[in-house]
Amino acid sequence: MQAVTTHHGKQVALVSQNELRDPRTNGDYVRAYCHIHGSDHQRSLSIHRTSGWGHCFNAGCNAVVLVAEWNPNVAARMLHASTTGNVYRRPSSFTFATERLPLALQPVLLHAPQPVPQWQRHEQTALLALEERFHTALTSSRRTQAYLAERGVPVKVAEQTGVGYLAADMVSHYTEAEQRFLVRRWAARILFPLVSPYGSGYIGRSLWQWRPGMHEKAHKELLEHANGPRRWIKTNPAGWFCAPFEQLASSIILVEGAFDRLALLTAGFAPTEVVALTGTALQIDWLPPQVKTIVLALDGDQGGLEATRRLADQLNNEGFSVKICPPPQDRWGKDWNERWCQIGSESVWPLRKTCSALRSA
Numbered sequence: 001m002q003a004v005t006t007h008h009g010k011q012v013a014l015v016s017q018n019e020l021r022d023p024r025t026n027g028d029y030v031r032a033y034c035h036i037h038g039s040d041h042q043r044s045l046s047i048h049r050t051s052g053w054g055h056c057f058n059a060g061c062n063a064v065v066l067v068a069e070w071n072p073n074v075a076a077r078m079l080h081a082s083t084t085g086n087v088y089r090r091p092s093s094f095t096f097a098t099e100r101l102p103l104a105l106q107p108v109l110l111h112a113p114q115p116v117p118q119w120q121r122h123e124q125t126a127l128l129a130l131e132e133r134f135h136t137a138l139t140s141s142r143r144t145q146a147y148l149a150e151r152g153v154p155v156k157v158a159e160q161t162g163v164g165y166l167a168a169d170m171v172s173h174y175t176e177a178e179q180r181f182l183v184r185r186w187a188a189r190i191l192f193p194l195v196s197p198y199g200s201g202y203i204g205r206s207l208w209q210w211r212p213g214m215h216e217k218a219h220k221e222l223l224e225h226a227n228g229p230r231r232w233i234k235t236n237p238a239g240w241f242c243a244p245f246e247q248l249a250s251s252i253i254l255v256e257g258a259f260d261r262l263a264l265l266t267a268g269f270a271p272t273e274v275v276a277l278t279g280t281a282l283q284i285d286w287l288p289p290q291v292k293t294i295v296l297a298l299d300g301d302q303g304g305l306e307a308t309r310r311l312a313d314q315l316n317n318e319g320f321s322v323k324i325c326p327p328p329q330d331r332w333g334k335d336w337n338e339r340w341c342q343i344g345s346e347s348v349w350p351l352r353k354t355c356s357a358l359r360s361a
């Protein structure tokens with residue numbers, strides 16, 4: 001066991017699965033006797049199997065634990081930070097507050113995700129089982145090709161990042177009514193694979209009633225005013241549209257949208273250096289230890305600029321080197337995809353300049 005204190009002053013016991021005493025699986029959780037306060041009366045340690053986060057229900061202990069093998073990225077990040085000393089401080093002794101915190105303030109609740117409802121787990125499984133078909137459908141659907149072309153993205157680039165298309169007729173692949181029902185809301189959507197410590201997921205963009213030549217804004221209005229399906233939907237867990245965490249580069253560019261990432265990859269940026277948040281908050285604990293520098297390239301509208309200021313503060317506090325590079329305030333659009341469609345390779349010069357300065361630094 002290794003004790004680490006996070007930047008926010010939370011104490012976490014980093015444990016190995018071998019240390020768990022007589023663990024028993026119970027649904028999504030593993031229960032074990034708590035080796036931290038040393039009780040063999042009750043399995044008071046409860047750990048989420050997917051995220052590795054858990055805590056001890058014993059009021060006098062309240063330990064927050066992370067099982068390293070079940071969440072190696074976060075464990076590595078915490079260890080790395082505690083040894084380099086710039087993010088996490090290692091306490092001299094490992095003690096927990098004796099008074100019980102109100103439920104909402106218990107540190108583990110800030111990290112561990114809410115249990116995923118059963119229908120969402122089934123939805124994720126049903127979608128994963130169709131993955132190969134999505135990929136084939138992306139390259140064979142003329143409609144998807146036309147849509148990607150209008151967003152300035154070659155099919156090849158989309159294909160290489162695992163993007164797919166759930167054609168309406170793929171729903172009938174399932175003979176069970178429940179699965180058909182679950183995947184139906186994903187029909188006629190472009191699917192982007194998402195990465196998170198809790199598993200993989202998808203975000204899907206509806207192409208409902210989209211026709212070649214229809215501008216992005218016109219389609220958005222059509223979906224909103226014609227009682228159409230939601231423009232974007234996500235699985236639970238969701239996550240970021242990016243390379244697997246362990247492959248991320250040491251400098252990464254953070255953008256908001258899935259199509260912003262595709263535009264930057266089309267412009268020649270590497271898949272390992274561009275991360276699209278796709279509406280999922282930046283969880284600093286998710287960043288793997290090799291990431292040192294973050295280029296914030298969120299949207300140039302008010303929301304994006306405010307988020308940039310907030311994230312820059314947080315990331316600086318956590319010891320990251322931060323560069324701010326929003327899309328310029330001109331008439332070519334508030335995000336990288338829009339600008340890419342309007343002015344092509346000229347649109348990415350601010351990012352190229354920022355990144356080449358980083359490389360030569």
Ligand SMILES: [Zn+2]
Binds near residue numbers: 036
């Ligand atoms: Zn305990």
